[in-house]
Amino acid sequence: MTRLAARLGLVLPLLQAGMGAVAGPGLCAAVSQAGAGGTLALYKEPPARAARLVREVTAATTRPFGVNVVPEVTGPAACLDQLRAVLPELPPGAFVTSFGLPDADAARTVQAAGHPLVVQVGTLADAGTALGQGAAVLVLQGTEAGGHLLGRLPVDLLLTAVRARYPHAVLAVAGGIATGRDLADAVARGADGAMAGTLFVPAGESTAHPEFKRRVVEAEADDTLVTSLFDIGWPHRPHRVLRNPLTDTAKRAPATFIATTQVDGREYPVPRYSAAAPGDGTTGRVEEMAMYCGRSCARVTARHPAAVTVARLSREYENARGPHAASPGSANATTVRTSRFPRPNRIQERDPWTT
Ligand SMILES: Cc1cc2nc3c(=O)[nH]c(=O)nc-3n(C[C@H](O)[C@H](O)[C@H](O)COP(=O)(O)O)c2cc1C
Incomplete structure (x- = not known):
């Protein structure tokens, strides 16, 4: 021990x-x-x-x-x-x-x-x-x-x-x-x-969105990167995420709502660049959301x-x-x-x- x-x-x-x-x-x-x-x-x-x-x-x-x-x-x-x-x-x-x-x-x-x-x-x-x-x-x-x-x-x-x-x-x-x-x-x-x-x-038992789970299982270490993009709701802190269409684009798109997520039976809109990760109650453009993931994903x-x-x-x-x-x-x-x-x-x- x-x-x-x-x-x-x-x-x-x-x-x-x-x-x-x-x-x-x-x-x-x-x-x-x-x-x-x-x-x-x-x-x-x-x-x-x-x-x-x-x-x-x-x-x-x-x-x-x-x-x-x-x-x-x-x-x-x-x-x-x-x-x-x-x-x-x-x-x-x-x-x-x-x-x-x-x-x-x-x-x-x-x-x-x-x-x-x-x-x-x-x-x-x-x-x-x-x-x-x-x-x-x-x-x-x-x-x-x-x-x-x-x-x-x-x-x-x-x-x-x-x-x-x-x-x-x-x-x-x-x-x-x-x-x-x-x-x-x-x-x-x-x-x-x-x-x-x-x-x-x-x-x-994880409540991550199924697409998030799939991407983590399939990812190699270099499919992750450190960015400061997903800063709405949690600014000033770099984060390691899976690459996605937003991280691969140089120009910042408008922070319009791209998804909704459910907490305790209530729906909340999720803006593009939100720090929120997709959970099992999230619907919409999940592929554009912050999927936090470490280099350990390779294993x-x-x-x-x-x-x-x-x-x-x-x-x-x-x-x-x-x-x-x-x-x-x-x-x-x-x-x-x-x-x-x-x-x-x-x-x-x-x-x-x-x-
Ligand atoms: C999807 C995800 C969400 C996270 N959310 C939090 C959090 O809410 N609170 C926290 O203390 N750490 C959070 N972390 C960071 C972890 O505490 C820890 O530093 C990290 O998971 C270790 O690296 P690994 O993911 O490669 O194991 C999160 C990590 C991931 C992957």
Whole structure:
């Protein structure tokens, strides 16, 4: 068991990313029940509905799970409202993940309720700030990741830098994880586990639109790119998406409505360049919407129930680690390095968008 698994009560040291339009109660509960860190995306959910979704998860799993907030989208006040609505509904052992740094009030509120705070960061500086806020786990996001990007470093460089500065921190990597071998490599390089998003987009329980699932399964790494195009509703943050007719055109088209999406039985129009990903209630020009996808898609090749995917990763992880693997979470786990990736000895800011 790694320190990540021990800290969050997981069987497999893998967190499923909270993903707006993709990670509802069904996916969260299925991943959790299978022994990994299932996570419910709260994204822009109003507090009352967020609390209801948490109750659905609680009824469907007996194992730890998380809820995910995105403070830079909701703003600090609405994030606190979401947290105040869901925290009383969370069973003991549930954790809260934040995309980027939460503000001090949010961090304190989570910890005062007794739940581990998991903060995803993309820079060494933010890693230090999150630890100062009392984060129990850091998720280090590399530029290989799908979705919005918090930094400009590939995951290996970020892990090396953060591990060197904070040898005792519990660290998960995000970006490039789609197999148990990927997970074992990350642990061998000094991580305590990982987070994966793209891997779970095609899962049976995912609420991604069927076309989104199909494209992720068929995509190669170079079918993704980093852009700032889909900025309506979430500005100022580059994101990795699947190429589509909009990303392949130099001229920006008018931001007219191209689709409608359903949330809680109500229809909402979706403008061209919206940050919203297509979910199973979306109709219209889905092919023009933001399909967030990491370079790990090259190794995501099937749609299975989440439990089948978690079981496969568990088998692959154990096989890759072998019988003599270093005891994870021990000092050894940070010094044994059997990676197929070259090990940089210092951080270099290189152009991440070419990786
Ligand atoms: C479809 C999709 C939606 C995402 N939405 C969120 C989100 O709502 N909150 C969040 O914390 N991270 C979100 N992410 C980013 C993940 O937290 C994580 O950094 C990423 O999935 C890791 O890379 P991978 O997708 O290659 O596994 C999203 C990622 C994807 C692929």
